[in-house]
Amino acid sequence: MSTRLDKTHDAGSGDGAGGDGVGNKAPAGPADASPVAKDAVTVVDPRLLVRQEGFRGYLNEFARKMRSGDLGAVPVIVGIAIIWAVFQYKDSAFLSPKNLSDLSILIGGTGMISVGIVFVLLLGEIDLSVGSVSGLAAATLAVLNVRHGIPEGLAVVAALAAGAALGALHGFFFARIGVPAFVVTLAGLLAWNGLMLQVLGTTGTIGIDDDSFVRMLTDHYFSQLVAAYGAATVAVAGFFLAQFLDSRRRKAVGIPSRPLSEILARTAVLAVIAYAAAWRLNEYMGLPLALVIFVVVLVGLDFVVRRTPYGRKVIALGGSVEAARRAGINVVAVRVSVFALSGLMAAFGGLMIASRIGSASQQAGTGNLLMEAIAAAVIGGTSLFGGRGSVWSAMLGMLVIGSISSGMNLLGVANSVQYMITGAVLLAAVVIDSVSRRTQRSAGRG
Amino acid sequence: MAIVPNEPVLALRGISKRFGAVQALTDIELEVRAGEVIALVGDNGAGKSTLVKAIAGVGPADEGVLEWQGKPVVIARPHDAQDLGIATVYQDLALCDNIDVVGNLFLGREILRAGVLDEVEMERRARELLSTLSIRIPSVRIPIASLSGGQRQTVAIARSMLGEPKLVILDEPTAALGVEQTAQVLDLVERLRERGLAVVLISHNMADVKAVADRVAVLRLGRNNGTFDVRTTSQEEIISAITGATDNAVTRRKARSGEAAK
Numbered sequence: 116m117s118t119r120l121d122k123t124h125d126a127g128s129g130d131g132a133g134g135d136g137v138g139n140k141a142p143a144g145p146a147d148a149s150p151v152a153k154d155a156v157t158v159v160d161p162r163l164l165v166r167q168e169g170f171r172g173y174l175n176e177f178a179r180k181m182r183s184g185d186l187g188a189v190p191v192i193v194g195i196a197i198i199w200a201v202f203q204y205k206d207s208a209f210l211s212p213k214n215l216s217d218l219s220i221l222i223g224g225t226g227m228i229s230v231g232i233v234f235v236l237l238l239g240e241i242d243l244s245v246g247s248v249s250g251l252a253a254a255t256l257a258v259l260n261v262r263h264g265i266p267e268g269l270a271v272v273a274a275l276a277a278g279a280a281l282g283a284l285h286g287f288f289f290a291r292i293g294v295p296a297f298v299v300t301l302a303g304l305l306a307w308n309g310l311m312l313q314v315l316g317t318t319g320t321i322g323i324d325d326d327s328f329v330r331m332l333t334d335h336y337f338s339q340l341v342a343a344y345g346a347a348t349v350a351v352a353g354f355f356l357a358q359f360l361d362s363r364r365r366k367a368v369g370i371p372s373r374p375l376s377e378i379l380a381r382t383a384v385l386a387v388i389a390y391a392a393a394w395r396l397n398e399y400m401g402l403p404l405a406l407v408i409f410v411v412v413l414v415g416l417d418f419v420v421r422r423t424p425y426g427r428k429v430i431a432l433g434g435s436v437e438a439a440r441r442a443g444i445n446v447v448a449v450r451v452s453v454f455a456l457s458g459l460m461a462a463f464g465g466l467m468i469a470s471r472i473g474s475a476s477q478q479a480g481t482g483n484l485l486m487e488a489i490a491a492a493v494i495g496g497t498s499l500f501g502g503r504g505s506v507w508s509a510m511l512g513m514l515v516i517g518s519i520s521s522g523m524n525l526l527g528v529a530n531s532v533q534y535m536i537t538g539a540v541l542l543a544a545v546v547i548d549s550v551s552r553r554t555q556r557s558a559g560r561g
Numbered sequence: 562m563a564i565v566p567n568e569p570v571l572a573l574r575g576i577s578k579r580f581g582a583v584q585a586l587t588d589i590e591l592e593v594r595a596g597e598v599i600a601l602v603g604d605n606g607a608g609k610s611t612l613v614k615a616i617a618g619v620g621p622a623d624e625g626v627l628e629w630q631g632k633p634v635v636i637a638r639p640h641d642a643q644d645l646g647i648a649t650v651y652q653d654l655a656l657c658d659n660i661d662v663v664g665n666l667f668l669g670r671e672i673l674r675a676g677v678l679d680e681v682e683m684e685r686r687a688r689e690l691l692s693t694l695s696i697r698i699p700s701v702r703i704p705i706a707s708l709s710g711g712q713r714q715t716v717a718i719a720r721s722m723l724g725e726p727k728l729v730i731l732d733e734p735t736a737a738l739g740v741e742q743t744a745q746v747l748d749l750v751e752r753l754r755e756r757g758l759a760v761v762l763i764s765h766n767m768a769d770v771k772a773v774a775d776r777v778a779v780l781r782l783g784r785n786n787g788t789f790d791v792r793t794t795s796q797e798e799i800i801s802a803i804t805g806a807t808d809n810a811v812t813r814r815k816a817r818s819g820e821a822a823k
Contacts, residue, residue, distance in 0.1 A: 364681050365681050365684075368681060368682075368685045369685070370684050370685050421678075422677050422678050423676070423677060423678060424671050424673065424678060427660075427664065427668070427671060427678060430657075430659065431657045431668055433659065434657030434658050434660055435655065435656070435657045435658065437653070437655055438654075438655040438657045438665075439657070439668070439669075441639075441655045442655075442668040442669030443640075443669040444668075444669055501659075502657070502658075502659035502660075503659055
């Protein structure tokens, strides 16, 4: 009985748009109504924003996004281009293979920390403890491995686990107890720095063996020519394949898809960047392992944010906590997990930095490390207000910060000036973020 | 479980709710049938929202029986209501501004393919849903933030339709909208009815109620104050039931002149 009733009503909806009013009495309607409804799905509404096919459509879409304040990574890429041009003009050693190779290793450590910050910023929160957590992780590794002779692999796992556990602890106090994240992580900043000093003890700096695995993280290069070009090829081919298959599937079910010309154009841009990087890196010592690790982490976590239910939950929480809660998202669990991830990435970054320096010292994780990690995420285009951003902003932002500091060092500019310039860049990034938010709100079309 | 066409989908029998010293609802009776729009009207504080919360499981009633398709049920949590097929669209729409239309429609019930979001399938179904409801929005891939108020309301209503509910409760869907946008939402309400859903529409706007509702249930001070057929009842009668103004200068004079005539 119930099915029969449903059927009549379903069929009624087909011609319902035709406006036959209150009752669905017309008996002739149902038979031919449903095919009409099915066709209607593919008919394009004239009021929809339809992308023209081809490259022109892409340009129009791009211009529309720019106008409505959806700037994405454009400001930071323009910024990097300007910074590189200026430094290259001032000192031709800036774009030299050695300097670029060093830069790619330099950004890895702080970049890892920044990736965790991106997740926390997506929630609309802040984690001030990452610097201290990274220092503590490095100290844990050094003490366990060098002083107590525990196998290196075990010590690395312990250091990473400690970072994740501390992050989860912050998350617990924030999400469950309701202490503002700012305060919890500020407490963490002080407390874990203290714990690190205690763990290191009176000796202070603990050196890491030159032939150890951790050391290899940042001083190993894949020196065969084929390694860098091969990695670039894998990245480009993977990108093209993913885009192509997605587009084909979209076409198959009849929803708008990217035309092949656009996929090829995008792939070409990526190919130019990837092969140029591979060429420059091969000019020096080859593909650095640190860069490979960083990029693999970025690709993996970017996938998590954009394509998994978990990432969707994080972004939803950054948009509206109430909406997320009503949609059945476990707010506490997601928040705790994001802070745990932030702690884990901080620990990972701490190990990378210790690996580059070659020791765990009392200064690890202090100074402007924390500020650089947060600044990188924001400069890269991740919004401080939550819900908008990309994992890649950690890399783009670190490229800006790293380029400034590396270029200034080449030119022999004092630290004081470097800090001021980095501060100005950060302010500019936040201004762009705030203004583009306002534009986005006012670009709502009725 | 068979539904006789005229049997109510949801029936409230003697629903009462008390907040401390305040008796918010007293012995409310209400029947909602499939393919029917019933407007729930009443002055501020009449108990409309409390009643909706009782049905939606947000604030369960203290006394009384809820009958779903003829059988008594207990709705203790929002989840219970959803499982039965009751969808509620609240006044604050609870959409994520930063996520696009497709993402919002499927928020919390994403379609997965090998553990990964199946954006293609979600977009296809979203387009299908929006077009069967004749909802016009610029693109399913723009963030909610760039939609107008009326478009957001239609997206929120469409979202409630994904669970294939039998009863949709709309809390003040047109309160913050302009003329054209209100018309869009009212069109959508009619389409829900044509699809055979039961709709409970809470509204302050008599013109909207007259336009789309079949019946009007009036609440006054937490009690039923009459259920009217929209076609045969004048707006004044409904308003006087809302305000309790059956007792006014005109009626008193009438009563007095009636006495005098005796």
